[in-house]
Amino acid sequence: MSLYGNLLKPNELVAFRPLPKYRERPLVGKVVSFTETEVEVTWWMGTYTKKWYVWSTGKGNARKVEREKISREDVILAGFQFTASNKLPVQVAKTLRRMYARLQPKPISL
Numbered sequence: 001m002s003l004y005g006n007l008l009k010p011n012e013l014v015a016f017r018p019l020p021k022y023r024e025r026p027l028v029g030k031v032v033s034f035t036e037t038e039v040e041v042t043w044w045m046g047t048y049t050k051k052w053y054v055w056s057t058g059k060g061n062a063r064k065v066e067r068e069k070i071s072r073e074d075v076i077l078a079g080f081q082f083t084a085s086n087k088l089p090v091q092v093a094k095t096l097r098r099m100y101a102r103l104q105p106k107p108i109s110l
Contacts, residue, residue: 007078008034014041015077015096016070017103026088026096028052029070031078038069048093051086076103 008014008031016027026048029041043066046052055066076099080092088096 008039008072008075009079010034012078013044013080013082014039014075015092015099016074017076018100019070019074025100026093028088029068032067034072037072039072039075040067040069042067046086046088048088048097052082052088053086 010031010033012031013028014031016029018025019027024045028044028046029039030044032040032042034040043055044052045055056063057066058064077092077096080089083089
């Protein structure tokens with residue numbers, strides 16, 4: 001289990017390591033519930049410096065908030081909240097940039 005997987009609390013935000021299913025980074029979700037092995041989150045969309053919004057699909061009355069269960073081992077940061085303007089706190093953004101840089105494969109030199 002990851003170090004941060006032990007710090008999970010409902011309604012707090014978590015960030016995940018790069019997952020094959022998603023190209024976007026940072027990967028941030030709000031904890032709905034969790035078990036010993038998984039965390040269920042509602043996904044959020046945003047960037048390191050701009051506002052974040054709940055990720056939903058569909059139109060009108062058919063809109064659906066995206067929820068998913070992810071392994072707790074994939075949690076790389078937990079226990080943070082957005083600022084009052086729905087942005088990542090500066091220190092969280094800096095930490096995530098460093099973490100993702102270490103987790104991404106290095107480009108091949110020719």
